[in-house]
Amino acid sequence: ETGVTQTPRHLVMGMTNKKSLKCEQHLGHNAMYWYKQSAKKPLELMFVYSLEERVENNSVPSRFSPECPNSSHLFLHLHTLQPEDSALYLCASSQGASGYTDTQYFGPGTRLTVL
Amino acid sequence: AQRVTQPEKLLSVFKGAPVELKCNYSYSGSPELFWYVQYSRQRLQLLLRHISRESIKGFTADLNKGETSFHLKKPFAQEEDSAMYYCALSSFSGGYNKLIFGAGTRLAVHP
Numbered sequence: 001e002t003g004v005t006q007t008p009r010h011l012v013m014g015m016t017n018k019k020s021l022k023c024e025q026h027l028g029h030n031a032m033y034w035y036k037q038s039a040k041k042p043l044e045l046m047f048v049y050s051l052e053e054r055v056e057n058n059s060v061p062s063r064f065s066p067e068c069p070n071s072s073h074l075f076l077h078l079h080t081l082q083p084e085d086s087a088l089y090l091c092a093s094s095q096g097a098s099g100y101t102d103t104q105y106f107g108p109g110t111r112l113t114v115l
Numbered sequence: 116a117q118r119v120t121q122p123e124k125l126l127s128v129f130k131g132a133p134v135e136l137k138c139n140y141s142y143s144g145s146p147e148l149f150w151y152v153q154y155s156r157q158r159l160q161l162l163l164r165h166i167s168r169e170s171i172k173g174f175t176a177d178l179n180k181g182e183t184s185f186h187l188k189k190p191f192a193q194e195e196d197s198a199m200y201y202c203a204l205s206s207f208s209g210g211y212n213k214l215i216f217g218a219g220t221r222l223a224v225h226p
Contacts, residue, residue: 004158031212042119043201043216056213090159094212103149104214106159 002026004107006091012113013081021076021110023091031096032074033104034066038087049074050096081114088112117142119204121217128192129225136187136220138176138202147205148185149214150176154198162187162200172196192224 004025013019025032034046048056049068063085065077074091088111092104118141128134140146150162163171165178165185176187185202202217 042218045213045215048213102212103161103164104212105161108158 004091004093004105006089006107006110008110009108010111010113012115013078014115015081015083017081018077018079020078021089021091021112023074023076023107025072025074025091025093025105025107027093027105029093029095029105030071031094032068032071033092033094034074034076035090035092036087037090037109043090047076078112081112083114086112086114117204117206117215119202119215119217121200121202121220123220124218125221125223127223127225130194131191134187134189134192134196134222134224136200136202136222138185138187138217140183140185140202140204142183142204142206144206146178146180147207147212148176148178149203149205150174150185150187151201151203151216152198153201159201192222194224194226197222197224 007022031050033048036044036046045058046060047066052068052071063079063081067075088109090109091107094104095102120139122137148165151159152162153159174187174189176185178185199219199221201219203214205212205214
């Protein structure tokens with residue numbers, strides 16, 4: 001599959017579980033992003049990686065832990081989540097070149113339900 | 116503070132009617148604005164960006180710095196335009212762009 005892929009597409013977990021979300025981009029981009037989309041709030045930026053370095057962490061609780069092993073892969077490790085963390089988690093990537101604002105390309109999302 | 120406001124959660128029109136989805140922003144610098152669209156069971160995708168000044172699927176949006184607005188317009192709505200529309204503001208720093216999204220407006224076009 002081309003573009004940005006995310007696995008799993010759906011995840012149900014208990015509050016004591018540990019799970020990981022995976023994102024992969026096939027676009028040769030240098031920047032990758034995690035967003036949270038919940039019913040009651042606008043799409044919120046969680047983390048940004050540029051050239052595999054975390055460049056932004058938007059005051060996200062430590063129970064969410066991102067990892068970017070290379071420019072094509074991004075993970076979101078989940079540990080002891082709360083029911084209010086249930087949401088759609090979107091991954092995006094962009095070229096990340098300096099000097100201009102480039103388009104972000106989104107994955108299909110992982111629908112997370114925390115019981 | 117940087118903020119994007121989309122005042123309407125739902126906009127319901129009939130096919131062939133004009134459409135205007137409102138977006139207002141708050142930003143201290145020179146803004147770059149986008150409209151993203153999410154059709155049913157599809158991923159979020161870029162519809163248009165203000166610097167391109169182009170029309171996509173019949174939609175246009177003009178940046179009005181005086182009114183801090185970037186409303187999305189289409190003269191004649193089609194049923195296939197039914198979707199969620201998100202206005203987004205971009206700020207660029209450190210080699211990446213940070214998008215700030217509005218809450219979104221659901222456009223429903225009825226036959």
